[in-house]
Amino acid sequence: MLALVDQLPPLLVIVPLFGAILAALARKGPIAWGIAQIVAVAVLLIAAALLVQVYYVDTISYRIGGWAPEIGIEYRVDRINAPILLLVAAIAAAIVPFAFRSVAAELPEERQAWFYAMFLLCLTGLLGIAITGDAFNAFVFLEISSLSTYTLIALGRNRRALVAAYQYLIVGTIGATFYVIGVGLLYIMTGTLNLGLIAERIAEIESARPVLAALAFIIVGISLKLALFPLHLWLPNAYAYAPSFATIFLAATATKVAVYLLARYIFGVFGIGFISSALPVNQVLLLLSTVAIVVAALVAVYEDNVKRMLAYSSVGQIGYIILGLAMATASGVTGGYLHILAHGITKGALFAAVGAAVFRNGGSARLGDFAGIGRRMPLTMTAFVIAGLSLVGIPGTVGFLSKWYLVLGAIELGWWWLAAIIVLSSLLAILYLGRVVEVAFFREPVAATARAAEAPPSMLLTLGLLTAATVVFGLRTDLLAGSARAAAAALLGTAP
């Protein structure tokens, strides 16, 4: 037998895969839930062990099937993806308790076990995208996570969930196709699918045209998956009509992993030097993300469905992340990377609070049906307020950290206008979150909320964990910022 510690990278993907199989065979919702919880905790432990190994020993390289990276698949854990793996695993472990009551209430009994199987498959796919060092393997995992996501969304109670899932299916398939075309071009030009080897060989290619085409296809393809403005149209409906638990999971992890993949390609494969000399990618990303931040926040202000409001907010927050990456400076990339982690935790907490409220008010996400719910569910809505402060970027919360680095990055480049936009757009977040708080706390309860009770303990556990994380990481700034700085240094190639 081999040392278990050497086999952790594939275990991270295999454990949720076997979990999905067991959940599908279990047939009973509560049993499948138990499997999901055990798997999520096991995955969290593995991801934590990998992170420790990366930080205190070295980058991990694992050969699937014993094949050399040149021809086989390499799993690679370094300072760039280790925190992402931990984020996905931690979110999964923290939110599965929420699912117990929520899924039982929202899905018919015969579909609950399949729902958990799909959740675990999606987890497999997301962890796989983040851990693999192989361009085509990333595509396979992208498809695994996407196909299971379509199913998760389509299982929503509202019939519009089907349309939302179909919309995402079309857009997601186009995105995946673009990505694989780009990968194909890279394979023709470099003769390998290993990301590290592609990066080495790309510098020696004389005819740059196919590489440029690959760059364009890959960036557009991944941008569809991460819902970069104006390719975000699938996202609001998908988040609004999916089952609450699926929305929490997807909002906190799925787009974040896609952003990671984009960052990996821009900095780790093509190289920022090559990109900025060949195409105005940075300027385009900068423009789109700035527009996303402002427009999405404005739309969110006028949105009457709370889930759609938070979904538009997500489009804007993804804008902040891309903005940081497009700055391509140490502070900017640190801010963008930090915002991947910060926003994952924050938006997870916000959607969990809304999911708990929807669980108690009869299943409506309309703002009017939240009237007075703050009095009936004080703990839930207090958590919403704390997470909301983090979304705005109030000091003492994790959202402040990332915005700080983003503003710092903008000022270092001398772009005062951009710093102003970042700060002013954060104030827009006060507006739309303020509307929810005003309705929830200062209005008389309506029929939907009159008999609402505090959320069940299982949901409060999830909510408490995520909300506490926004505060703890906001106060202990070195924890996340340190790993983000290390990741940014590795991305920019300035690591010691």
Add this chain to the structure above:
Amino acid sequence: MRFDAILRVATKIFLPLVLLFGLYVQFHGDYGPGGGFQAGVIVAAGFILYGLIYGLSALTRIVPPWLVETMVPLGVAIYAGTGVAGWLTGGNFLDYSRLREDVHLAQETGVFLVELGVLITVSSTMLAIFYAFAGRDRS
């Protein structure tokens, strides 16, 4: 289609040939075009043909829905289990080379098992989709 003798007889003649061709594509995947995906679709097409001509209830007697729903994850389990066998024989995940004495035989065995898993999952998934559409009015 109960009284359409031509269709019923033709189906009975075709069915073994379709299944045989499915197995040919499955095992020929080592040497030429083919493999578990294509074979799975062909095998499932044979069953679906039977279901179209003889009726859904006749097909569910042969392949009941619970069996289909078990086969979907079972195929994945065979695939992943083959990978785990790599661990048990002292290699990396999905390393087949120690499954048998001879390295080349071992590699072929590993791929055979993986393709078997693919066949099972793909064919049962096709059948599950067919059942979902064909049984829509009943449920």
